[in-house]
Amino acid sequence: xxxxxxxxxRHAGFINDSLKxxxxxxxxxxxxxxxxxHYFSPKFIFxxxxxxxxxxxxxxxxxxxxLQSHPDRxxxxxxxxxxxxxxxxxxxxxxIALLLRADPRLTRGLNRLWIRFFLISVYATMYCRxxxxxxxxxxxxxxxxxxxxxVFATTSEISRQILPFVLNIDDDRFRAAMEAMLxxxxxxxxxxxxxxxxxxFARASAMAAAGAAFVRMYFVPVAENQPPRHVRLAQSx
Ligand SMILES: [Fe+2]
Numbered sequence: 001x002x003x004x005x006x007x008x009x010r011h012a013g014f015i016n017d018s019l020k021x022x023x024x025x026x027x028x029x030x031x032x033x034x035x036x037x038h039y040f041s042p043k044f045i046f047x048x049x050x051x052x053x054x055x056x057x058x059x060x061x062x063x064x065x066x067l068q069s070h071p072d073r074x075x076x077x078x079x080x081x082x083x084x085x086x087x088x089x090x091x092x093x094x095x096i097a098l099l100l101r102a103d104p105r106l107t108r109g110l111n112r113l114w115i116r117f118f119l120i121s122v123y124a125t126m127y128c129r130x131x132x133x134x135x136x137x138x139x140x141x142x143x144x145x146x147x148x149x150x151v152f153a154t155t156s157e158i159s160r161q162i163l164p165f166v167l168n169i170d171d172d173r174f175r176a177a178m179e180a181m182l183x184x185x186x187x188x189x190x191x192x193x194x195x196x197x198x199x200x201f202a203r204a205s206a207m208a209a210a211g212a213a214f215v216r217m218y219f220v221p222v223a224e225n226q227p228p229r230h231v232r233l234a235q236s237x
Contacts, residue, residue: 004095007088014085018078043111046100047118050162051155053093055122058154060086062147063140073141094231097162101231107164119167120217123152127178128185161231165222177216184209 019026064082067074074080100106107115130137130144137144149169156166168174184206191202 001095004092007092011085011088014078014081018076043106044114044118046096046106047115048122050093050096050100051118051122051159053089053096054158055126055151055155057086057089057093058151058158059126060089062150062154063142066140066142070141073139075139093158097231100162107162107227112164115163116165116167116218116222120214123155123167123169124178124181124214124217126151128182131182132186132189160225160227162227163225164227165224168220168223171220174217174220177213177220180216181210181213184213 016026060082064079064086067079067082105111127145127148130148134144137147152167152169156169160166188203188206188210191199191206193199194202
């Protein structure tokens, strides 16, 4: 955990230096003082952190491989160190994978429902966020939807080492529900800018549509998976 924290602070350091070069100064130290702390059961932190590290790795390595074949798109020197950065992220996820493997109850029974909830939340959040902030993808020459589904596929493939199932991301029902989620999230963004009763009504209706899309995704049958007997700390993407 200490090494993981060290890596993350090094990543943040690179970004901070790059932002300084661009004349943007960010000091997040105040957050530790003003941000309220919430208690979560450790298993939720394991699921959330595992998925965010793995999806983070999948996002970075997809960009890294894309830039290796399109060097003209490397718009910042940060990308010269990108592969080592990706590998850091992969190892962070593996550290959490070992914690999850240490107690088989964490991936069985009712906990499967929680894992499904976390998977859909993480995937849907990424899909909606990427579509509303496409500047980075355009600069890299990536199509947002294709890039996101590529990242989901890589994350699913990696998570086969630990999780008892993977989401059926290629199922038409899953994809249609994801598009419905995106439409609801765009409606919600627009409604947040509106004031008064009509704004409140538009927000409530967009949130209901997002909830319905989430439920539709949740009930698309998953593909069962038998994780390998041995965990291996090696990435192959
Ligand atoms: Fe990380």
